[in-house]
Amino acid sequence: xxxxxxxxxxxxxxxxxxxxxxxxxxxxxxxxxxxxxxxxxxxxxxxxxxxxxxxxxxxxxxxxxxxxxxxxxxxxxxxxxxxxxxxxxxxxxxxxxxxxxxxxxxxxxxxxxxxxxxxxxxxxxxxxxxxxxxxxxxxxxxxxxxxxxxxxxxxxxxxxxxxxxxxxxxxxxxxxxxxxxxxxxxxxxxxxxxxxxxxxxxxxxxxxxxxxxxxxxxxxxxxxxxxxxxxxxxxxxxxxxxxxxxxxxxxxxxxxxxxxxxxxxxxxxxxxxxxxxxxxxxxxxxxxxxxxxxxxxxxxxxxxxxxxxxxxxxxxxxxxxxxxxxxxxxxxxxxxxxxxxxxxxxxxxxxxxxxxxxxxxxxxxxxxxxxxxxxxxxxxxxxxxxxxxxxxxxxxxxxxxxxxxxxxxxxxxxxxxxxxxxxxxxxxxxxxxxxxxxxxxxxxxxxxxxxxxxxxxxxxxxxxxxxxxxxxxxxxxxxxxxxxxxxxxxxxxxxxxxxxxxxxxxxxxxxxxxxxxxxxxxxxxxxxxxxxxxxxxxxxxxxxxxxxxxxxxxxxxxxxxxxxxxxxxxxxxxxxxxxxxxxxxxxxxxxxxxxxxxxxxxxxxxxxxxxxxxxxxxxxxxxxxxxxxxxxxxxxx
Numbered sequence: 097x098x099x100x101x102x103x104x105x106x107x108x109x110x111x112x113x114x115x116x117x118x119x120x121x122x123x124x125x126x127x128x129x130x131x132x133x134x135x136x137x138x139x140x141x142x143x144x145x146x147x148x149x150x151x152x153x154x155x156x157x158x159x160x161x162x163x164x165x166x167x168x169x170x171x172x173x174x175x176x177x178x179x180x181x182x183x184x185x186x187x188x189x190x191x192x193x194x195x196x197x198x199x200x201x202x203x204x205x206x207x208x209x210x211x212x213x214x215x216x217x218x219x220x221x222x223x224x225x226x227x228x229x230x231x232x233x234x235x236x237x238x239x240x241x242x243x244x245x246x247x248x249x250x251x252x253x254x255x256x257x258x259x260x261x262x263x264x265x266x267x268x269x270x271x272x273x274x275x276x277x278x279x280x281x282x283x284x285x286x287x288x289x290x291x292x293x294x295x296x297x298x299x300x301x302x303x304x305x306x307x308x309x310x311x312x313x314x315x316x317x318x319x320x321x322x323x324x325x326x327x328x329x330x331x332x333x334x335x336x337x338x339x340x341x342x343x344x345x346x347x348x349x350x351x352x353x354x355x356x357x358x359x360x361x362x363x364x365x366x367x368x369x370x371x372x373x374x375x376x377x378x379x380x381x382x383x384x385x386x387x388x389x390x391x392x393x394x395x396x397x398x399x400x401x402x403x404x405x406x407x408x409x410x411x412x413x414x415x416x417x418x419x420x421x422x423x424x425x426x427x428x429x430x431x432x433x434x435x436x437x438x439x440x441x442x443x444x445x446x447x448x449x450x451x452x453x454x455x456x457x458x459x460x461x462x463x464x465x466x467x468x469x470x471x472x473x474x475x476x477x478x479x480x481x482x483x484x485x486x487x488x489x490x491x492x493x494x495x496x497x498x499x500x501x502x503x504x505x506x507x508x509x510x511x512x513x514x515x516x517x518x519x520x521x522x523x524x525x526x527x528x529x530x531x532x533x534x535x536x537x538x539x540x541x542x543x544x545x546x547x548x549x550x551x552x553x554x555x556x557x558x559x560x561x562x563x564x565x566x567x568x569x570x571x572x573x574x575x576x577x578x579x580x581x582x583x584x585x586x587x588x589x590x591x592x593x594x595x596x597x598x599x600x601x602x603x604x605x606x607x608x609x610x611x612x613x614x615x616x617x618x619x620x621x622x623x624x625x626x627x628x629x630x631x632x633x634x635x636x637x638x639x640x641x642x643x644x645x646x647x648x649x650x651x652x653x654x655x656x657x658x659x660x661x662x663x664x665x666x667x668x669x670x671x672x673x674x675x676x677x678x679x680x681x682x683x684x685x686x687x688x689x690x691x692x693x694x695x696x697x698x699x700x701x702x703x704x705x706x707x708x709x710x711x712x713x714x715x716x717x718x719x720x721x722x723x724x725x726x727x728x729x730x731x732x733x
Contacts, residue, residue, distance in 0.1 A: 098417035099125030109463045114401035116459040123170040129417030130163050137192030139203040148436030150216040159438030161220035166444035168227035173450030176234045183235045194246035208253030211260040221254040222267035225274035255284045262309035265292045266325040273329045302479035304349030314480035314500040315367025319379030320445045343388030350383050354467045355484045358525030359491025361402030366523040370430050372442040377403040381449030384458040393457035394464035423651035429531035474566035481556030483568035485594045490679035494524045496592040498570035499556040509552040511577040519551045526627050528650035530620050535644045537620035537658050542574045543613045549574030557718045565595045567720040599675040602713045608665040616661045619677040622653025627679045630686045631659035634693045636671035
């Protein structure tokens, strides 16, 4: 570690060795390392790295605000004890940054404007406001009246301007919550909170999941934004009514989120802003802090510390103790254009767990195994259209995506906007999607006249589960990378059925022009990984499987191999395959997992070799069932 770090405690924490002292040490180390890049007045942190599209000044504010949030969690969690003087430095920065906001000089903060003009400062206003709210007795109360007024005036820019149409509406909500908490509320703060609260109700879709806006984007923003801000706000305000409403949703969310971490501590590599890394565990800490969780304290700490350690052990920190832009180490393909050198410090949200005091069961209970370490599990989430699958033997968590995309309701579908972090059929804690320009992993593509399609807007068709199996289904219109963007009447209906480590993937292609072909790929793995990817064709394929190279690799490996099948399409065709991603022995036995396959019209029946049970998939409408082997065999339908 590039900063002081306590010895491991394997008695209290047999799985990770981490205790509360380790969390405090990481917070202190990150803050000490980052402040070396502060401007003389402390208002901006000009961290090294490529600038974001918002420019260097906005990036400097981002570095200040996001590290300030870590300092606030650290000091507030210690009851105001601040042996490293973190808050004194941020007090200086608040005074310097708000003296002449908008001015082009060494210290001044950029103004908060509309999201499409100069939007990033609005994001950072929430971290500044939340940091101030957490540290009122030790920072805000000690600022002079003039500085307080200037800070308030800068923050009010978030109330006067238009956020992006997604979780950004929670940034003015958080600013308003702080201003009201220090007696500076008014009609504008009340309006910002009403507006965000109303939007949250519309975005809540069930199963503990919010859409990130009016579309169907479901990802890690659920935990580190859409649950974090309203639940923490209600907790700090001791508002029982709001705590109960938002807390019940957090409780439901954690039931699924707890299955989205591997035995090695990795969160699912899925969705945007993955450079925030261990912020993926923020909702776990928030649930433990507020009591709105189905998890035991020992399980919560196992997930929290497992995620933190996962990244620290795999190069997330530079030699100077800074968080790099990437996943393990730097990785450009993981990033969005809005990411700058300060962006990774939204990982600070994970330190919300430090608000639970040292005597809290979160820190005193002995670590317990994570859900992935306890048993094979399947969880269908019909509201977001997700299917979660974990296997104890190899400790891998997988997500099968039949409902989350990144297409807003008013947008058309363009192959130019293909997003590997949403468009793929499956994601895991041991693999990442291949980079744009490489062969796409976990993807069914229709090829018409040699032009390949991508998957953009995803329409869910249902999800469900049985005792040891589950399924999810969706359909999409293939969008082509060149030539006409769509073929009239062409659609793909996809069903995933999981049992143990096996994934049965069934696709019905409808309306394909004569001469069309389909290709289907599996998990992308490479030489830097100890996992195996197998893809076995069961019906509707005449080529493969072959392994195709992805030279730019993934966030997990410098290059990757992707198994691929190919087959003919035209009119209506059905294609069935079996996929496996495993780190355990016997991966090659996937070809023996299925004893028989029958396709009748649009219906598919697969007989499992292990027990003779039969998975049945039908279309018009989609139906999925698992039938135990009867004494006398019944017809499929």
